[in-house]
Amino acid sequence: MGNLKLGFVIWNLKFVILTSMFSILQSMWLVFLHMFHKRETIQYPEEKVKLPARWRGRIVLTRDPDMGERCVGCYLCAAACPVDCISLQATEDENGRRYPEFFRINFSRCIFCGYCEEACPTYAIQLIPDFEMGEYNRQNLVYEKEDLLINGEGKYPGYNYYKVAGMAIGGKDKGQAENEEPPLDIKSLEP
Amino acid sequence: MATLYIDNQPHEVHSGNNLLEVCLSLGIDLPYFCWHPSLGSVGACRQCAIKVYKDENDKKGKLIMSCMEPVTNNQRISITDIEAKEFREQVIGWLMTNHPHDCAVCDEGGSCHLQDMTVMAGHTYRQFRYKKRTYKNQNLGPFINHEMNRCIQCYKCVRFYKDYAGGKDLDAFASKNKVYFGRHEDGVLESEFSGNLAEVCPTGVFTDKTLKQHYTRKWDLTMAPSICQHCSLGCNIIAGERYGSLRMISNRYNGDVNGYFICDRGRFGYEFVNAPDRIREPMLNNKVIGKTEVLEEIKRLLKEAKVIGIGSPRASLQSNFALKALVGKNNFYHGVSENEHDMADLAIKILKEGPVRTPTLSEVEKSDAVFILGEDLTNTAPMLALAVRQAVRVQPMKDVAKANIPDWNDAASREFIQDKLGPMFSATIHATKLDDIATQTYYASPDELARLGFAVAHILDNTVPDVSNLSPELNKLAEQIANSLLNAERPVIISGLSSATETVMRAAANVAWALHKKNKNTGLVLTMVECNSLGLAMMGGGRLDGAFNAILHNHADTVIVMENDLYRHGSSATVDKFLKMCKQVIVLDHSNHATIKKAHVVIPAGTFAESDGTLVNNEGRAQRFFQVYESTEVIQESWRWLLNMGVNAGNERMNKWKNFEDITRAISEEEEMLKGVETITPPANFRIAGQRIPREPHRYSGRTAMNAGINVSEPKPPEDPDSSLSYTMEGYRGQAPASLIPFFWSPGWNSVQSVNKYQEEVGGHLRGGDPGLRLLEADPNSSANYFTSVPEVFHPLEDHIWMVWTYHIFGSDNLSARSSSIAQRIPKPYVMVSPKDAEQYKLQDGQVLSFTIEKQSYSLPIKINSTLPHGVAALPYGFEGMPATELPCWGIVKPVANK
Amino acid sequence: MTEPINPWFIIGGVLAGLLTVAPGLIWFERRLLALWQDRYGPNRAGPFGVLVVLADTIKLFFKEDWIPPFADKAVFVIAPAIVAITVLMSFVIVPFAPGVIVVDLNIGILFFLAMSSMGAYSIILGGWASNNKYALLGAMRGAAQLISYEVFMGLSLMGVVLLSGSFSLQDIVNSQKGMWYVVPQFIGFVTFLIAGIAETHRLPFDIPEAESELIAGFHSEYSSMKFGLFFVGEYLGITLISALVVCLFFGGWLGPDFLPPLVWFILKTFVFIGLFILLRASMPRPRYDQLMEFGWKIILPITLLNLVVTAVILLVQSGAVMNIKF
Secondary structure (H helix, E strand, O other), rough: OOOHHHHHHHHHHHHHHHHHHHHHHHHHHHHHHHHOOOOOOOOOOOOOOOOOOOOOOOOEEEEEEOOOOOOOOOOOHHOOOOOOOOEEEEEEEOOOOOOEEEEEEEOOOOOOOOHHHOOOOOOOOOOOOOOOOOHHHHHHHEEEEHHHHHHOOOOOOOOHHHHOOOOOOOEEOOOOOOOOOEEOOOOOOOO | OOEEOOOOOEEEEOOOOEEHHHHOOOOOOOOOOOOOOOOOOOOOOOEEEEEEEOOOOOOOOEEEEEEHHOOOOOOEEEOOOOHHHHHHHHHHHHOOOOOOOOOHHHHOOOOOHHHHHHHHHOOOOOOOOOEEEEOOOOOOOOOEOOHHOOOEEEEEHHEEEEEHOOOOOOEEEEHHHHHHOOOOOOOOOOOHHHHHHHHHHOOOOOEEHHHHHHOHHHHHOOEEEOOOOOOOOOOEEEEEEEEOEEEEEEEOOEOOOOOOOOOOHHHHHHHHHHHHOOOOOOOEOOOOOOHHHHHHHHHHHHOOOOOEEEEEOOHHHHHHHHHHHOHHHHHHEOOOOHHHHHHHHHHHHHHHHHOOOOOOHHHHHHOOEEEEEOHHHHHHHHHHHHHHHHHHHHHHHHHHHOOOOOOEHHHHHHHHOOOOOOOOEEEEOOHHHHHHHHEEEEOHHHHHHHHHHHHHHHHHHHOOOOOOOOOOHHHHHHHHHHHHHHHOOOOOEEEEEOOOOHHHHHHHHHHHHHHHOEEEOOOOOOEEEOOOHHHHHOOEEEHHHHHHHHHHOOOOOEEEEEOOOOOHHHOHHHHHHHHHHHOOOEEEEOOOHHHHHHHEEEEEOOHHOOEEEEEEHHHHHHHHEEOOOOOOOOOOOOHHHHHHHHHHOOOOOOOOOHHHHHHHHHHOOOOHHHHHHHHOOOOOOEEEEOOEEEOOOOOOOOOOOOOOOOOOOOOOOOOOOOOEEEOOOOOOOOOOHHHOOOOOOOOOOOOOHHHHHHHOOOOOOOOOOOOEEEOOOOOOOOOOOOOOOOOOOOOOOOOOEEEEEEOOOOOOOOOOHHHHHHOOOOOOOEEOOHHOOOOOOOOOOOOEEEEEOOOOEEEEEEOOOOOOOOOOOOHHHHOOOOOOOOOOOEEEOOOOOOO | OOOOOHHHHHHHHHHHHHHHHHHHHHHHHHHHHHHOOOOOOOOOHHHOOOOOHHHHHHHHHHHHOOOOOOOOOOHHHHHHHHHHHHHHHHHHHOOOOOOOOOOOOOHHHHHHHHHHHHHHHHHEEEHHOOOOOHHHHHHHHHHHHHHHHHHHHHHHHHHHHHHHOOOOHHHHHOOOOOOOOOOOOOOHHHHHHHHHHHHOOOOOOOOOOOHHOOOHHHHHHOOOOHHHHHHHHHHHHHHHHHHHHHHOOOOOOOOOOOHHHHHHHEEEEEHHHHHHHHHHOOOOOOHHHHHHHHHHHHHHHHHHHHHHHHHHHHHHHHHHHHOOOO
């Protein structure tokens, strides 16, 4: 019996060695065959990459359909930013419309996570499919508002935050926003 | 004590309180809107619904509003019950039906009680499909912004403004779904406490308009615990900075001092810190020089000169002490006028040697009889006026308690009281804003006020000298006051420095001491002029005249003036002469003033926001304020400049002091009356779990970008050698000790309401005790040595008027007056005269009266005040162009020129 | 035999050749790996990216040559030198072509084995001197691995030695004129190849440096040219093992006459270098205990068996068996 068992173990071992060796050789062969496969690399500077629309690249500030600045300086993007690379100062024009006095993104810190876009309640800040922003001088990676602001609506056309907000701004008084009643006359005697 | 079962868990709680208060005190999150610890419950918002059960077997229970239900023993309630939860969610859903889509542009966002409660109650989606109601806003003046669309009709604003603070011009208008909170028309909110609306309002209807000028979210502020610098009460505040400028002041709860509220001077007076004419660079003969050069220059000056130092009642103990150490004990002078100096000394004498204790602000609120002698509290110590407003409700509230109505049940108790008020007697020079709650008022010249005081004291205790020639009406009034005070459980006498007449304060002390023989609960409050008047007086030092004489008699030739405008404390002729005689004038200050223009060396000192220091308020409470931020490398605390100078000059004693702590310890060791000031905050090496306490909330943003415009490489954040606070967001996340709380925040509670989580019991003391150390405690067993010199009757003189000060909450304080919002509320300089005098000089309101005081002539438009006694005229204290001579004194009226 | 070449020329030539080949292999390996992974690899600097070698070298030379303050400085400096020296010394006995050999030692193979054992010191000392836990772990693994595989590396060669009757590589190559030893000594070839890979601690046997577990193991703390020396040592090791495989089992420089012997040798060597790289491209790293088990429990018995069987066959062939008297 003992002999039989030992024999079985040896047979088994042989089997294991053979099959595993075969699998190793097989995988080496398969890897070797890749020599004749097409290369996947895109030869970047000569050949351009086609990026999807939702690619998280360079950050821009967009405008609403009336070409007013969409950013209202609510600081949510700055708060959402995990590397704290956005800083801004909100201010107001004479009609009560808010906009950023300055808006700075330090792209040398940005990790392009897109949280700022997610946090933005006005669709102002958007990440666009452009990553070609390398610089030799790190200081040049600090973008100010004039570097960020574009003359367009970006990915979300048609949205105008002030049309849904309750604040009165120039050109839109109380009660003129979407889904709003005209302002109440509190001195009226009607019930 | 009672046992309360919350979701089947037993808790030991105080019986008599309402369930909401109890749940919050236990640390349970329960949403609410209309309730406020100081305002009580009205059950208006229906947000704090919970289930209450009859007994253990009751599985169904019934929904109640927790804020309207007192705790009873063995009561069983449920907060997590599904029905209660759904009810709360629906309630907030309704409240939100008309709430605009504004959070992004709303100043409240990020510290909004409505946001917090919406999340807490679980409402996520607006299901109401119809249109939103809108309102027109009002312009409410320079302090408060109005955005009525955001209102959820909790009524807390009018309950605070009208019922609590006695305001008259904010109310609820219209009815049902149209209810509107505002004024009857656009205009400035009159109340001195209107700024609290921004904190009381659970959402963004009322917001801080000055913050809007440089808007910053709460989470982006670098904040530190601070002390208000604009009057002597020492309210606790939180100062917040962003991008190198001070952005906002908010209330810092202190159960003993200011509680939940601060006045508008304190809240909006901060902008002097950001003023464009701030002193930001050292200057030598009007030329900007560097820090090392200026120190070298001073080293040279100090070597060859005989130096005296003039301290300041608005500078910290540390700064004054450092100056004293630098120039020597005998060369240190208080930078206050003769009268102020003497009265501060008198105040210390009264408070320390007399038997009567000075109560805290919260104790004043609980007093049931008030006698104000010579103080226009609303303008000299606004929060004290607010406390008095609460005190007059104490007596009627006793009847409320008898009727078994809990004191927190605001609507019921107010209904019960109607317009009954407790005894409050106001004896002032002219009408004040507190007169509407006064039982009796009396307007007279300061000496006459003192006579009333002496008369009251004589009635209370006949060992006090009697007042001769007292009119029968006055005698009757005195008797009425004496009786009311005698019948009270906790009477309080309030007086102070503002009448600038020592006899008034003496009379007040006599009343308090006489009353003390009958009632040991008597309190005496004396207000001071500046935030550290009392601290400076406790430190000892010469009078300002002494400083002038030292120079005039060539005992010294160089003067160091610290945080003081001498022109506010001495007549301009004297100060001019003095400054001219000095070989060198070295001025340390942060804001520009007349003395600086005459200085040879100007050194930029830090404001309270850029400094660490300790102040002593009018009750003798030493409180520490912390540096909020480092603005530039040059600006530093006065005491640090003085230490640098001392070390340069080889001052052995100062050489040993390296930081705030060393100098504070030295104060405690060397100044008898200031013993223990180093114990009011934990030491600088205090750490929790090895960490400092962060000045910035954990959501602080933009730190890798804010300076990137200048240099993309981020600088190392400054380290604080003086306290255990850190300048960054890194550090201990839990609750700091009470004296080190840089801001109130708790998970799920981003608004100021998070202060609930920091209190031992809602509305009570902060955990670990309210910060501050009372340095003056009266000995109740000491005998009162009554003041005996009773002033004579005041007789008006021909062509003379007795000039006294009148105070303005906005304008009388020099620092806050530099704030642009406050500046809009400051009246033009004027002279207040009585109708009789106006008639005598044939003047109409607004016409110019010319008069001379100590040979200096003045021409000011008159304001006729019918309550001002004949022969007395009042000048607004601290205004530009006001005589710096000591009032009260006689002014000679020039004959009318145009006649 | 032709005129013997001046040995100084050979030494110079071998040194120059090897020191060019070693960094060149960096480029070669990266290109090959890329090829098998459907990429290009370095293709920007110079034709086909060969100048990446230059760039790498310059980079290595210009990096800060940092010695950690906590390291044992002397040992830390010596360690990388050891690996380079021992591997270069091993090349002394390799015949590149008839006569092109530095010294034809009659104990050639033994010399190689001795040198490769010495190489283990480099890892142990480097890891120890770094005074870093990962480095030390790597060093301990390296020591255990090298000593284990050393055992049957020697044994696996004995078959060839038996067949040729000499330790001199030149003799061994010459004796393969009829048939490459890979045929009779196939098992010897396989085991030697495995042991060789393990000796050079190349993938899949790069346990001592296993970056995912040990952060580069024994050379964690090394930078600049000291790191470079370890690197050069590794590539020289690959070349050495390939050259030895060629000499021992694939007839060394032997080949049809249309190419000169040196070229045959180089070609064959590069095939095996390619095999090394293919292994790296296709094999995962075994667990440390599996590696030891594989060595002691499987390879060692097989080599012993191979040795015994070869010896018996030789004995039978030589007729000596007949003479044994029972």
